[in-house]
Amino acid sequence: MWWNRILVGSICIAILSSCDLFKIKTEEDPEDAIVASVGKINLHASDIDFIKKDNQSELDSAELVNRYIQSWIKKQLMIKEASKNMTLDEAEINRKLLDYRYALIVYEFEKAHVEKVLDRNVSLDEIEGYYNKHKENFALKEIIVRTNFLKLEKALPQKRQIERLLNSNRENDQMELKDLAIRYANNYFIEDSTWIKFDDIILNTPLVQNTNHVQLLKNNRIINVDDDTYSYYFKILEYRLQDQVPPLEFVRDEISKIIVNKRRVEHAEKLQREVYNKALENNEFRIYD
Incomplete structure (x- = not known):
């Protein structure tokens, strides 16, 4: 390789x-x-x-x-x-x-040649084709989620309003939630289309003490936990568990790199064949019995 x-x-x-x-x-x-x-x-x-x-x-x-x-x-x-x-x-x-x-x-010769001819542009069709053919190779080793996350001061007057908006699916309410998060949250993640590792999003929150994340996600759409100073809210939009196949969006960049690396190998092998065949045609080497 x-x-x-x-x-x-x-x-x-x-x-x-x-x-x-x-x-x-x-x-x-x-x-x-x-x-x-x-x-x-x-x-x-x-x-x-x-x-x-x-x-x-x-x-x-x-x-x-x-x-x-x-x-x-x-x-x-x-x-x-x-x-x-x-x-x-x-x-x-x-x-x-x-x-x-x-x-x-x-x-060094192969590297210089490959870098000169290598096409790093990978189309969505190529990515989807590779994903559909090799889905099982991307089985998750950890839980991933799509979520809205907010960290708020416990005494914040707008907490009730934010709780109401978290429970709503109306588009206008989601826009208002993002606005309030920007204005009042100490930390937040409001990216509905982005998948993230669950362990990453709960870092530095009381949820790290919970040892049964699977049960937690299966039983709760809205998760609220507190510590002495802050309230933490998680609205779970979607999740994938360990050993499940992740959505294409989560592995898109990884697949793109795999395809580019496959092209590298193919270009290097093609160069070797071309050099060999050219030398063969020109009688530049001989094999003795």
């Missing part, structure tokens, strides 16, 4: 950077300051330039540089200790490093 290639690439980069066995420079630049050393192995300022270039914040860069230097020192010390305590097969190590180098080259 594409992500496996990314993982391999990351591992290769870590190995190459730690061992200092691949160097473009053949002699040291006297103006290239040494920032750390272990024995005769030096880490130069130019070796960590990429950290500063990739980070705009000086504080972040300084912290990352320090972490990189510490990591580099630890790896060099481990290499030094390993060299003293075990017999190393230099030929085998060099062969593996060469394999890693070629894997990195191929990875």
Whole structure:
């Protein structure tokens, strides 16, 4: 899979950077300051330039540089200790490093090609088609709800009005409820069409103490709980329980990413076939019996 290639690439980069066995420079630049050393192995300022270039914040860069230097020192010390305590097969190590180098080259080439041709636009028809074909793959691991939520001060005079509006389904009343939530609620969530994890919406409310969320949702359309200072209201519009299939809206972004990643893999495989077939036509390789 594409992500496996990314993982391999990351591992290769870590190995190459730690061992200092691949160097473009053949002699040291006297103006290239040494920032750390272990024995005769030096880490130069130019070796960590990429950290500063990739980070705009000086504080972040300084912290990352320090972490990189510490990591580099630890790896060099481990290499030094390993060299003293075990017999190393230099030929085998060099062969593996060469394999890693070629894997990195191929990875960078494939990545550049795929990013150039990749279409990230995913239509609703594609998303719906994938959802209908793979519904069971999206079985929920947690409860999700569509809900109206308000956190109000217990002494608020408008509480009774808000309670009445919560029990109403009239469109005008829903608009008035949103207006009151904006004006008086300490916290609120009035998004009728948005699905959210139930554990997220009840966070920092007394409902976290309730251990039977399934029974709570099945038996109550309006849930009201209090603590010493606030009243919390939940109007449950709809819910899905664990192991049930979520609505398309809840997994739409996830499916879009899956489809784009599948395209990445397909483009990479297509590139490999094209390179192979072109070489085959031009007699660029030979297999011997």
